[in-house]
Amino acid sequence: MTNEAAIQKALQYLSSFHRPSQEAMERLQEYCTTGFITKNKNLQPVGHTCRTLYVNIEGLLRIYYLKDGKDITESFEPALSVVARVESLFSGRASRKGIQALEDTVYVAISTPPLFKLFDKHPSLERLFRKVFEAGYVRTVNRLESLQFHSAEEKYRQLLEEQPDILQRAPLKHVASYLGITQVSLSRIRALR
Amino acid sequence: MTNEAAIQKALQYLSSFHRPSQEAMERLQEYCTTGFITKNKNLQPVGHTCRTLYVNIEGLLRIYYLKDGKDITESFEPALSVVARVESLFSGRASRKGIQALEDTVYVAISTPPLFKLFDKHPSLERLFRKVFEAGYVRTVNRLESLQFHSAEEKYRQLLEEQPDILQRAPLKHVASYLGITQVSLSRIRALR
DNA sequence: GTAATTATTTATCATATGTAAAATGATAGA
DNA sequence: TCTATCATTTTACATATGATAAATAATTAC
Incomplete structure (x- = not known):
C-alpha cells in the first residue's frame, strides 16, 4: 500500500464520523504521516506523554501497561x-x-498539538474528532459494564462473539489479561469445548 | 438555593472546562432549567433514549442498570x-x-438536541462540551483499569481513598455493585478493620 | 412509640479462579 | 535439522469470593 493510499483510507475513515469542510480536510491531510511497524515492536513506549494519534490502516495494535x-x-x-x-x-x-x-502494521499518525490548533480555525474538524472520541467513550463504558459483573467464562464468550478474530491473531496471554483473568483460567474455559 | 443561583453554579462549573464566548454562554443559559428531586426518586427511568444532560449542583445521584x-x-x-x-x-x-x-438533589438540566444545535453557531460551546466529555472518558478509562485487575479489597481501599464520603452517603449494596462485588464480600472486607 | 421494612453483618458451605510448576506444543534462529 | 525460546495446556493445591440463610441493626411509616 502506498503512503498516499494509506492516508486516503485514514481520511475516508475519519470522515465517516463527520464530514469536515473541504479546506479542513486538506489541512488535516497535511498533518498526516504514514508509518509501518513490524510485529512485536513498540510504536510508543511506556512513560511518555501521548501527543500522537494513530489510525490503524492494516494490522493489529494493542495498548498495554505494566501492573506490578x-x-x-x-x-x-x-x-x-x-x-x-x-x-x-x-x-x-x-x-x-x-x-x-x-502484527506488521500500517498506520497513519497525526500529531495532536497541531491538530488541536486546527480546531480553532476549523470547527468541522473539532466536530469530527469530538465524535471519534465519543465513540471511544461509548466503547469504554460498555466494556466497563462487561468487566464489572461477568464471570471469566462470560467475558470470554462475549469476546468470541464480538471479536472472534482476536483469538486467532493475538497471543492468549494478552487475551487473558485483556479479559482480566489469568492465562490458566482462559485455558480452562477454552477446554470446555 | 434559588433557581438562578443553581444555574449560575452550573455555568461556572462548565466554564471551568473551557470558557465559551459571552454570547454562547447566554444561549446556553437559555437552555438550562433547574430541578429538585427527593431521595430514592428516579430522575430518569430505564429504557428511554438519553436526551438530557444534568449538572448535579447539590446532592448525590447514581447511574444504575439491571443485570439479570x-x-x-x-x-x-x-x-x-x-x-x-x-x-x-x-x-x-x-x-x-x-x-x-x-440524596435530595438540586440539579440543572440541559436538553441535548438544542444544545447540539447550538454547537453549529458556537464552536466555543462545542469545545467546552468536548472537554467535559473527554474528562468523563478519562475517568472511565481509569476506572476500567481499576476493575480489570484488582481484588475486591483493593477496589474497596481505592474507593476509600478517592471518594470516602460515598461510603457514608450511599447504601453499601450500591457500593458493592459499583465495585463489582457482593454485599457480603464488602461486609467481610470492612470487618477487617 | 411500635411495628414493619430495609440495611448490614455474620455464619456456613460451594466453587470459580488464582498460583505454581510441569508437560506439551509451536516458532524461530543458527 | 537441531536447539532454544516462547506459547499453551494441564495438574495440584490454596484461597478469595459467591450463594444462601439467619441474626442484628438501623430506618421508616403508621
Whole structure:
C-alpha cells in the first residue's frame, strides 16, 4: 500500500464520523504521516506523554501497561481504529501505557498539538474528532459494564462473539489479561469445548 | 438555593472546562432549567433514549442498570458532576440505564438536541462540551483499569481513598455493585478493620 | 412509640479462579 | 535439522469470593 493510499483510507475513515469542510480536510491531510511497524515492536513506549494519534490502516495494535510487573492489555486495536492513550492525551500527563504491534502494521499518525490548533480555525474538524472520541467513550463504558459483573467464562464468550478474530491473531496471554483473568483460567474455559 | 443561583453554579462549573464566548454562554443559559428531586426518586427511568444532560449542583445521584434482575450501580455522581448516560446520548439508542437520587438533589438540566444545535453557531460551546466529555472518558478509562485487575479489597481501599464520603452517603449494596462485588464480600472486607 | 421494612453483618458451605510448576506444543534462529 | 525460546495446556493445591440463610441493626411509616 502506498503512503498516499494509506492516508486516503485514514481520511475516508475519519470522515465517516463527520464530514469536515473541504479546506479542513486538506489541512488535516497535511498533518498526516504514514508509518509501518513490524510485529512485536513498540510504536510508543511506556512513560511518555501521548501527543500522537494513530489510525490503524492494516494490522493489529494493542495498548498495554505494566501492573506490578505484569503486562496487562488494555485494548486491541485492529484496522480502522483510532488509537490513542486518551488518559494521557486529554490530561497532558505522562502515560503509563504503551502501544505495541501484534502484527506488521500500517498506520497513519497525526500529531495532536497541531491538530488541536486546527480546531480553532476549523470547527468541522473539532466536530469530527469530538465524535471519534465519543465513540471511544461509548466503547469504554460498555466494556466497563462487561468487566464489572461477568464471570471469566462470560467475558470470554462475549469476546468470541464480538471479536472472534482476536483469538486467532493475538497471543492468549494478552487475551487473558485483556479479559482480566489469568492465562490458566482462559485455558480452562477454552477446554470446555 | 434559588433557581438562578443553581444555574449560575452550573455555568461556572462548565466554564471551568473551557470558557465559551459571552454570547454562547447566554444561549446556553437559555437552555438550562433547574430541578429538585427527593431521595430514592428516579430522575430518569430505564429504557428511554438519553436526551438530557444534568449538572448535579447539590446532592448525590447514581447511574444504575439491571443485570439479570439485579441492580448494578455504574457510577456515583456527587455535586459538580455532569451526569448523562453517554452510551445512549452518543448513539441515539435507548438506554438500559436509569438515574436515581441517593440524596435530595438540586440539579440543572440541559436538553441535548438544542444544545447540539447550538454547537453549529458556537464552536466555543462545542469545545467546552468536548472537554467535559473527554474528562468523563478519562475517568472511565481509569476506572476500567481499576476493575480489570484488582481484588475486591483493593477496589474497596481505592474507593476509600478517592471518594470516602460515598461510603457514608450511599447504601453499601450500591457500593458493592459499583465495585463489582457482593454485599457480603464488602461486609467481610470492612470487618477487617 | 411500635411495628414493619430495609440495611448490614455474620455464619456456613460451594466453587470459580488464582498460583505454581510441569508437560506439551509451536516458532524461530543458527 | 537441531536447539532454544516462547506459547499453551494441564495438574495440584490454596484461597478469595459467591450463594444462601439467619441474626442484628438501623430506618421508616403508621
